[in-house]
Amino acid sequence: TSQLMQGKRGLIMGLANDKSIAWGIAKACAEAGAELAFSYQGEALQKRVGPLAQSLGSDTVLPCDVGDEASIDALFAALEAKWGKLDFVVHAIGFSDKNELRGRYVDTSRSNFLMSMDISVYSFTAVVQRAEKMMTDGGSCLTLTYYGAEKVMPHYNVMGVAKAALEASVRYLAEDLGKKNIRVNAISAGTIKTLAASGIGDFRYIMKWNEYNSPLRRTVTQDEVGKSSLYLLSDLASAVTGEVLHVDAGYHVVGMKAVDAPDI
Numbered sequence: 001t002s003q004l005m006q007g008k009r010g011l012i013m014g015l016a017n018d019k020s021i022a023w024g025i026a027k028a029c030a031e032a033g034a035e036l037a038f039s040y041q042g043e044a045l046q047k048r049v050g051p052l053a054q055s056l057g058s059d060t061v062l063p064c065d066v067g068d069e070a071s072i073d074a075l076f077a078a079l080e081a082k083w084g085k086l087d088f089v090v091h092a093i094g095f096s097d098k099n100e101l102r103g104r105y106v107d108t109s110r111s112n113f114l115m116s117m118d119i120s121v122y123s124f125t126a127v128v129q130r131a132e133k134m135m136t137d138g139g140s141c142l143t144l145t146y147y148g149a150e151k152v153m154p155h156y157n158v159m160g161v162a163k164a165a166l167e168a169s170v171r172y173l174a175e176d177l178g179k180k181n182i183r184v185n186a187i188s189a190g191t192i193k194t195l196a197a198s199g200i201g202d203f204r205y206i207m208k209w210n211e212y213n214s215p216l217r218r219t220v221t222q223d224e225v226g227k228s229s230l231y232l233l234s235d236l237a238s239a240v241t242g243e244v245l246h247v248d249a250g251y252h253v254v255g256m257k258a259v260d261a262p263d264i
């Protein structure tokens with residue numbers, strides 16, 4: 001894969017640290033020859049993201065809070081000035097009040113519902129809207145979703161509703177941008193221990209459950225999500241759009257607890 005992304009320029013959004021899914025994707029893209037830019041949320045993350053970006057040969061590290069239209073505009077203005085053209089964008093961003101990632105979905109507050117939808121759903125559309133203008137030779141847009149969009153998973157609550165909306169938006173965006181040869185896809189990743197995931201109630205139990213019951217009898221790594229992302233971001237997937245690709249050790253096909261699964 002060392003030449004797969006040669007000559008391609010991409011923006012990676014959602015890198016917080018070396019446990020982030022965005023990090024697995026960034027490494028895979030850089031190893032395949034892509035030139036990368038990174039956006040980070042808030043001053044505190046700059047210290048972490050700067051050196052990580054540098055280790056992949058990137059000095060383009062820009063702030064962006066996706067809850068703020070002006071901040072997204074500033075990010076894309078800076079990229080436009082630097083690169084002119086963009087080939088791919090990765091949106092690995094989600095957020096919800098962790099007090100509502102436990103207990104009952106029915107108790108979700110209006111304010112956290114709207115905030116979760118804003119940061120975890122609308123932001124992808126807002127980013128793709130800007131990226132479209134820079135993807136003059138076609139392009140590939142990728143977001144991250146989770147099985148909680150399709151089935152009820154413990155504690156996932158409002159994020160499940162948000163991911164369902166995100167997956168629907170992938171399909172609508174794919175239709176809108178297909179004529180420009182811009183593809184829009186999502187990866188539905190298995191559970192991975194990251195900063196965002198640690199906010200979900202009983203996350204260790206959920207990880208174990210996936211490990212014992214997925215067809216591959218294990219969880220997945222950031223690097224494995226990275227490899228599959230490379231497929232969707234590169235020309236290997238030139239006819240793939242509007243897709244939600246499960247990278248979850250097969251968990252989504254399972255109907256019940258495996259007979260050999262130990263008790264947790």
Ligand code: NAD
Nearest residue numbers: 014015016020021041065066093094144191192194195196
């Ligand atoms: P992470 O904590 O490493 O990344 C989440 C990122 O979202 C952080 O970089 C954070 O700065 C960013 N973010 C939050 N609010 C933002 C805002 N207003 N503006 C800009 N950035 C903002 O965790 P992760 O698990 O790597 O999450 C990446 C994506 O993968 C999320 O969409 C998450 O829902 C999804 N996902 C994670 C798992 C898992 O088990 N970890 C499984 C499936 C899908």
